Amino acid sequence: EGRDIPVLKISDNAAKDENEPEVLFNCNQHAREHLTTAMCLRIINRYTDQYQNDEQVKKMVDEREIWVIPTVNPDGSEFDVESGEYQGWRKNRQDTGTDLNRNWGHKWGCCGGSDDDPNSETYRGPEKFSAPETAAIRDFVNSRVIDGQQQIKANIDFHTYSELVMWPMGYTTDEVTEGMTQEEYDRFEAVGTKMAETNGYTPQQSSALYITDGGISDWMWGEHKIFAFAFEMYPSSGGVEGFYPPDEVIEEETKRNDQAVNILLEE
Ligand code: 0X9
Ligand code: CA
Ligand code: CA
Ligand code: ZN
Numbered sequence: 711e712g713r714d715i716p717v718l719k720i721s722d723n724a725a726k727d728e729n730e731p732e733v734l735f736n737c738n739q740h741a742r743e744h745l746t747t748a749m750c751l752r753i754i755n756r757y758t759d760q761y762q763n764d765e766q767v768k769k770m771v772d773e774r775e776i777w778v779i780p781t782v783n784p785d786g787s788e789f790d791v792e793s794g795e796y797q798g799w800r801k802n803r804q805d806t807g808t809d810l811n812r813n814w815g816h817k818w819g820c821c822g823g824s825d826d827d828p829n830s831e832t833y834r835g836p837e838k839f840s841a842p843e844t845a846a847i848r849d850f851v852n853s854r855v856i857d858g859q860q861q862i863k864a865n866i867d868f869h870t871y872s873e874l875v876m877w878p879m880g881y882t883t884d885e886v887t888e889g890m891t892q893e894e895y896d897r898f899e900a901v902g903t904k905m906a907e908t909n910g911y912t913p914q915q916s917s918a919l920y921i922t923d924g925g926i927s928d929w930m931w932g933e934h935k936i937f938a939f940a941f942e943m944y945p946s947s948g949g950v951e952g953f954y955p956p957d958e959v960i961e962e963e964t965k966r967n968d969q970a971v972n973i974l975l976e977e
Pocket of ligand 4: 739740743868869870
């Protein structure tokens with residue numbers, strides 16, 4: 711439907727491209743996962759408003775370039791709420807909808823972790839990056855390759871729900887695979903476990919939940935060696951109402967990830 715996908719940059723001297731590690735946080739790939747949008751807004755508010763008050767925030771703003779995309783799927787998320795009645799909508803708004811988190815180009819459609827039926831909730835689209843949303847973010851991430859070096863070093867893709875910290879790969883239950891050594895896997899597990907100790911989520915390889923292909927974290931790592939995690943936020947379980955917690959939980963359930971966000975920025 712042509713809505714813009716906003717991206718914000720937070721850093722000292724933000725108008726300049728400085729030689730500082732870049733980190734990307736993105737939210738709301740899935741339309742109904744509105745708590746994640748609030749998560750990205752909290753990151754934005756914290757790393758701006760708290761600059762004077764919080765030493766860790768100041769250090770990260772001074773020494774990193776922080777990119778935040780609060781909504782990857784603005785058409786879908788607007789559709790989910792615009793009638794005044796929640797639609798339980800997951801995908802984008804292209805025809806019957808493409809599941810953006812099955813449309814990324816690493817091992818797209820390889821392994822039974824997505825659907826070729828346009829009516830499916832996990833429809834992968836007619837080809838990789840057929841969705842304007844994934845194509846736009848692919849182009850942005852590709853544009854951060856400067857002199858052959860990817861500037862973005864780490865990423866969290868926020869979802870709801872199940873209270874999980876997940877790392878690649880999603881398309882296979884193998885730890886070591888094409889583009890993933892045991893040493894690399896072990897670092898994912900170590901940092902994922904460390905982050906999970908701060909928010910009380912369960913740390914696991916993505917494929918331990920279920921196999922997905924065409925997921926964002928597989929692409930971030932597989933194509934760019936970006937240290938990429940996916941978080942499933944509050945609640946830990948439920949039905950469709952799990953996507954629509956009351957607004958009273960926003961502060962507590964987004965604050966819950968402050969330390970994990972700090973840890974990834976440090977790493
Ligand atoms: O299915 C997804 O895209 C994510 N879960 S959600 O309920 N938010 O839709 C999980 C993606 C993580 N990757 C794998 N489980 N392989
Ligand atoms: Ca800077
Ligand atoms: Ca830079
Ligand atoms: Zn999701």
